[in-house]
Amino acid sequence: MTSRISTVFFDLGYTLINFHGNVPRVLQRSYLVLADSLIRSGYELKRKPFSDLYRQIINRYYQQREVDHIEQPVSLFVNRALAGFGFPPASPEIARHAIAAMFSVTEAHWRLEKDTHASLSILKNKGYRMCIISNASNTEDLNNLVDNADLRKYFDRLIISSETGIRKPDGRIYEMALNAMSAVPAESVMVGDTLGADIHGAQCSGLRAIWITRRAKRPENTRMRKSVIPDAEISRLSQLPEIIEKLQNKPPVF
Numbered sequence: 001m002t003s004r005i006s007t008v009f010f011d012l013g014y015t016l017i018n019f020h021g022n023v024p025r026v027l028q029r030s031y032l033v034l035a036d037s038l039i040r041s042g043y044e045l046k047r048k049p050f051s052d053l054y055r056q057i058i059n060r061y062y063q064q065r066e067v068d069h070i071e072q073p074v075s076l077f078v079n080r081a082l083a084g085f086g087f088p089p090a091s092p093e094i095a096r097h098a099i100a101a102m103f104s105v106t107e108a109h110w111r112l113e114k115d116t117h118a119s120l121s122i123l124k125n126k127g128y129r130m131c132i133i134s135n136a137s138n139t140e141d142l143n144n145l146v147d148n149a150d151l152r153k154y155f156d157r158l159i160i161s162s163e164t165g166i167r168k169p170d171g172r173i174y175e176m177a178l179n180a181m182s183a184v185p186a187e188s189v190m191v192g193d194t195l196g197a198d199i200h201g202a203q204c205s206g207l208r209a210i211w212i213t214r215r216a217k218r219p220e221n222t223r224m225r226k227s228v229i230p231d232a233e234i235s236r237l238s239q240l241p242e243i244i245e246k247l248q249n250k251p252p253v254f
Helices: 023-040 047-068 074-084 092-107 116-125 139-148 171-180 195-204 237-247
Strands: 007-010 017-019 110-112 129-134 157-160 188-192 208-212 232-234
Touching (some): 023 074, 023 092, 047 074, 074 092, 116 129, 116 237, 157 171, 188 237, 232 237
Parallel strands (some): 129 157, 188 208
């Protein structure tokens, strides 16, 4: 007999909120803001060469973490870029301030999906317990995004890869989330936009998984479309309460 779902785990970006803007351009502007902050703190940097080096360093890291699913602190890469120009590491306070300035640029481009609050409110009123599991490289940034969208009131816990050191789809972050919620896989479902990190990762950990497709047309999904089969698909979040009810008596795909 299939266990009834009691706990719903959510991805954040492109699931509950959406990015508006040209990603490469916004990121490049954020790297320049990072350089500006360090310059104001006393580093005699040339902003464009520093931002270019930081972009190269962080992009190499982004490629590596897709393989090993290890989340490293952003300050590590800021200091590597500083070292590339012969400068000593930034103090924790200078690094924190500069990194916050950098992320403030990208934070301004995230917008709440129109049906997020209504959908979460319905689930909350139905008694579902909810938790965010997010691949986020900076805890302060993730918390800002949650609070800017006024989402904290719906969730019992936030599980953030910058705190766990592990990224989805690694099963360890799902295990941490289940433990934090005192939940069991058979009574849990994951909702997200990425087939690998959200759907495959959850299913490998014993959860059922719902793929939201309205923001999911990206290469990382296209290449896994035939090999990963969600337990259900929705095109908008407002369909979620009904879909979860339909899954209540349906065995997991895996």
